[in-house]
Amino acid sequence: MNKIIVITGAGKGIGRAIALEFASRSKAQVSQPCTLVLSSRTPEDLESLAEACRKTGIAVETCRADIANPDDVERLIAFTMERFGRIDCLVNNAGVGRFKPLSELTLDDFDYMMSVNARGTFHLSRDVYTIMEKQGSGHIFFITSIAAEMAFTSSTVYSMSKFAQKGLVEALRLYARKSGIRITNVMPGAALTPMWGDVPSSMQEVMMRPEDIATPVVDAWLQPARTVVEELVLRPTGGDITT
Ligand SMILES: NC(=O)c1ccc[n+]([C@@H]2O[C@H](COP(=O)([O-])OP(=O)(O)OC[C@H]3O[C@@H](n4cnc5c(N)ncnc54)[C@H](OP(=O)(O)O)[C@@H]3O)[C@@H](O)[C@H]2O)c1
Numbered sequence: 001m002n003k004i005i006v007i008t009g010a011g012k013g014i015g016r017a018i019a020l021e022f023a024s025r026s027k028a029q030v031s032q033p034c035t036l037v038l039s040s041r042t043p044e045d046l047e048s049l050a051e052a053c054r055k056t057g058i059a060v061e062t063c064r065a066d067i068a069n070p071d072d073v074e075r076l077i078a079f080t081m082e083r084f085g086r087i088d089c090l091v092n093n094a095g096v097g098r099f100k101p102l103s104e105l106t107l108d109d110f111d112y113m114m115s116v117n118a119r120g121t122f123h124l125s126r127d128v129y130t131i132m133e134k135q136g137s138g139h140i141f142f143i144t145s146i147a148a149e150m151a152f153t154s155s156t157v158y159s160m161s162k163f164a165q166k167g168l169v170e171a172l173r174l175y176a177r178k179s180g181i182r183i184t185n186v187m188p189g190a191a192l193t194p195m196w197g198d199v200p201s202s203m204q205e206v207m208m209r210p211e212d213i214a215t216p217v218v219d220a221w222l223q224p225a226r227t228v229v230e231e232l233v234l235r236p237t238g239g240d241i242t243t
Pocket residue numbers: 008009010011012013014015039040041042045065066067068093094095096097116120143144145146187188189190191192193194195196
């Protein structure tokens with residue numbers, strides 16, 4: 001049976017790499033074929049990614065959704081359930097960051113980051129977890145960050161939102177262990193993606209690449225159902241990069 005995998009923030013960066021990795025490994029792992037549901041706010045990104053994934057021979061659907069918008073979250077879930085009747089894997093990857101000194105952070109910055117990273121991720125995870133609990137199986141990934149357990153001066157609110165995600169991961173895990181659902185917290189350090197904007201070449205050289213995160217995520221998914229990779233911490237070999 002095809003496994004139904006929903007990826008948020010799939011259009012760019014780490015989410016895009018995870019989608020491509022699922023697509024190529026699905027073909028190689030005939031025991032675990034999958035159908036991807038790719039979501040983000042930009043339809044053009046989703047269509048070009050879907051085309052690339054379909055070249056591996058797998059089925060792909062796209063669904064535009066802003067996870068900060070409750071109607072969109074509900075529409076993404078309804079879209080998936082109407083077509084497939086189940087969700088086997090959710091990759092909570094959509095996330096935003098505005099990085100600046102404390103004194104320059106506005107309440108709008110606060111609301112923006114918290115509404116996507118904390119509230120949107122909570123809303124989607126709560127509803128998908130409920131579906132998985134009824135199914136008796138499922139796997140939820142959270143792409144949090146090393147900023148989910150340590151602070152940087154340029155990322156006060158980003159860290160607050162990522163600490164919030166980690167709180168959600170840990171609470172959900174208490175439920176999940178009783179219902180056969182796997183929860184994986186993925187905590188990357190600096191990876192070169194559009195989130196960083198313009199990056200000097202000296203910094204680019206030492207940053208991870210999105211595929212460095214994507215490969216262990218799909219490895220974790222491919223573990224036997226009896227085993228859960230609870231945490232993945234991935235850092236540039238030279239340590240954290242601070243701006
Ligand atoms: N890059 C890093 O160094 C790093 C390190 C640790 C953790 N992370 C985390 O990894 C995740 C992916 O980051 P990235 O670096 O790949 O970022 P990115 O390059 O900016 O990509 C983020 C993706 O999320 C989507 N997105 C943003 N807001 C959304 C919303 N409200 N609803 C739905 N989709 C939304 C974006 O597409 P649209 O704008 O089209 O919606 C885009 O496809 C984030 O949660 C980030 O916090 C990144």
